[in-house]
Amino acid sequence: MDSGAWCARDISMRAQKKFLSRVGGSASARALVLDDHAAKLLDQFLCVLRSRVEKREAEKMVKHVIKAAVKLGVLRRHSQLSPADDRALAAFRTKFHTVLMAVVSFSEVDFSYDREFLQDALRESHQSLKSVVERHLSDKSVSRLAGVFALVSRADLLDSLFADKIDEDVLKLTRMLRKELDRGLL
Template identity: 45%
Template sequence: MNEGAFRARDIGLRAQKKILSRMAGKNVARAFIDDNTASLLDNLYRLAKQYTDNKKEAEKLVKNIIKVVIKLGVLYRNNQFSPDELKQADRFKNKFHKAGMAVISFYEVDYSYDKNYLLSALSESQKSLRYIVERHLTEKSLARIDSIFTFFGNEHFLDAVFKTDSEYKETLGRLVADLNRALDNGDL
């Protein structure tokens, strides 16, 4: 009987991840994501769209972020992470927090942009996140994680966004304001 219950729970968890993944459009995201995070995602979308000049690619990028975040939430709420994965999650959170702080600093302090630091922080964050979820998510979901970090960890993108006279300065400013609010709220 225990085996059947375990399978049912497993199936229920997979169904929950699948349903939420398919529903990860903008309106559904707002039901799962607070206003500041929604604003941050909207500004990430604007930045990606402005950089790529491709609405579809920018939408896909943000949808991938939403799907990954929702799946992480489902896994966490269902106590699916091992103690080692939870330790790695703390490392991920710390490294990602430092990357967010660096973005803020690079925006607010002229000539402080350190591409190598940011690339390293993003790469370490990606590795930590993959470690946390690799036994829980499909290859397709892992590819989503990789595509997110590949986009934001692209040195040409980072150079364009953080150069002193960047055409992305206004959008980056709105994003930084969202990051500051997320830090103040303890969300980053």
């Protein structure tokens, strides 16, 4: 009986991940799995990306972020993450928090932009997350996340965001990030 329950649980989890991978990009699916704050941040991030990369590529990157977050949420909900995975995710959160704080400071403090620092912080964040994702998600999901981090680490993209005068879309995104960081939600 235990092995049957285990199989049913495993099948249920795989079905949820598969379902979410199919609908992860639609607005209705985002509403089911993202809170309002996260959805607004991702929408603003998409707006910033669309003005700097091809529209389809920008949308695909945001969709990949959503899918990965949802899949990791499903794994956590079903207690599939080991203590080592939880530590790696905590390390990711800490490192990504550093990335977000740097992004906010680059927009708030003139002449503070440091591309190498941001690229290193993004690389470290990716490595922490990758260690968990590789054990639990498909190679395709791992590749998608690598693509997201490769895009946001591109020198030309980062320079367009912070090297010169910062445009209104980027300022709006960083103000949103600052608010969420101040509230302790990121």
